[in-house]
Amino acid sequence: MFAIGEASRQSGVGIETIRYYEREGIVPKPERAPNNRRMYSAHDVGRLRFLKKCRDLGFPLADTKTLLSLSEGDGEDCRSVKELAELHIFNVREKINELKRLEAALNELTANCDSGNVSCPMLSKLRTD
Amino acid sequence: MFAIGEASRQSGVGIETIRYYEREGIVPKPERAPNNRRMYSAHDVGRLRFLKKCRDLGFPLADTKTLLSLSEGDGEDCRSVKELAELHIFNVREKINELKRLEAALNELTANCDSGNVSCPMLSKLRTD
DNA sequence: ATAACTTCTGTAGTCGCTACAGGATCAAGA
DNA sequence: TCTTGATCCTGTAGCGACTACAGAAGTTAT
Numbered sequence: 050m051f052a053i054g055e056a057s058r059q060s061g062v063g064i065e066t067i068r069y070y071e072r073e074g075i076v077p078k079p080e081r082a083p084n085n086r087r088m089y090s091a092h093d094v095g096r097l098r099f100l101k102k103c104r105d106l107g108f109p110l111a112d113t114k115t116l117l118s119l120s121e122g123d124g125e126d127c128r129s130v131k132e133l134a135e136l137h138i139f140n141v142r143e144k145i146n147e148l149k150r151l152e153a154a155l156n157e158l159t160a161n162c163d164s165g166n167v168s169c170p171m172l173s174k175l176r177t178d
Numbered sequence: 179m180f181a182i183g184e185a186s187r188q189s190g191v192g193i194e195t196i197r198y199y200e201r202e203g204i205v206p207k208p209e210r211a212p213n214n215r216r217m218y219s220a221h222d223v224g225r226l227r228f229l230k231k232c233r234d235l236g237f238p239l240a241d242t243k244t245l246l247s248l249s250e251g252d253g254e255d256c257r258s259v260k261e262l263a264e265l266h267i268f269n270v271r272e273k274i275n276e277l278k279r280l281e282a283a284l285n286e287l288t289a290n291c292d293s294g295n296v297s298c299p300m301l302s303k304l305r306t307d
Numbered sequence: 308a309t310a311a312c313t314t315c316t317g318t319a320g321t322c323g324c325t326a327c328a329g330g331a332t333c334a335a336g337a
Numbered sequence: 338t339c340t341t342g343a344t345c346c347t348g349t350a351g352c353g354a355c356t357a358c359a360g361a362a363g364t365t366a367t
Contacts, residue, residue, distance in 0.1 A: 054344065065325060084332065086345060095305070102304050106287070107280045110323065120301045127298035131291045134300060138284045141277050148274045151236045155267045158235075162260045169256035171263060172249045175231050176224070183313065193314085194356060213363065215314060239354060
């Protein structure tokens with residue numbers, strides 16, 4: 050059994066974040082030592098690692114919670130997992146496209162910024178209707 | 179002079195957002211009609227449109243505020259504008275790259291999801307150390 | 308006169324943490 | 338044994354940029 054600091058180190062999830070997950074019901078309340086400190090089993094730490102990986106993949110916390118319960122439930126519902134993941138991939142692709150549009154627009158706006166104009170070409174473009 | 183609803187319609191900035199900008203000191207406090215309602219001039223509306231464009235380009239609100247004062251100050255500091263914009267473009271590119279990494283990782287994780295496995299391949303990958 | 312719309316102020320919620328404050332407890336060295 | 342420093346506890350507030358109310362007051366249209 051590990052104290053919260055050790056669980057944090059082993060899982061990569063910050064101490065404050067672990068306590069936050071507990072408050073939000075993402076992870077079950079851990080055992081407490083007689084001195085009231087949280088004690089985590091290897092299984093608990095594994096769960097935190099699982100959460101970390103999901104978050105690093107960009108899944109929203111709510112999805113992460115769902116994935117965790119799918120992972121720990123009996124009979125892994127692979128179809129549900131796939132649906133969740135594909136929706137997420139879709140969202141990621143949309144964000145990429147939006148950012149690419151942004152990048153292009155910004156490039157265009159700043160294109161004439163070096164030509165020693167009197168008034169800033171980017172600002173004047175931002176001011177036009 | 180326009181009431182806040184009309185200013186919102188003409189600028190594309192939501193009513194609540196306009197009031198928020200005022201609270202935060204992004205825009206100056208507008209005149210008030212005798213009935214205490216905010217009244218916006220065409221110039222005020224133009225400023226809101228400027229803000230909207232900056233936000234649509236993904237500039238943080240703080241940068242947007244800076245751009246606005248650069249735009250309204252005397253002597254447009256084109257160099258400052260350019261620096262701000264290029265830093266922003268850099269950040270956008272970084273985000274794109276991170277999302278692409280995410281997308282690739284997600285694609286790999288879900289690749290084997292259809293082969294009728296007994297246990298979900300994505301979940302088991304998420305569980306391994 | 309009545310209904311429906313708009314605006315006002317002030318506050319709280321969103322997401323996922325992160326950073327305190329103020330106190331208790333523990334481990335290790337002198 | 339004492340002290341120092343690390344770790345832990347609870348509870349609360351802050352981040353960014355809005356968004357969504359509640360409850361009241363004023364305006365416009367029928």
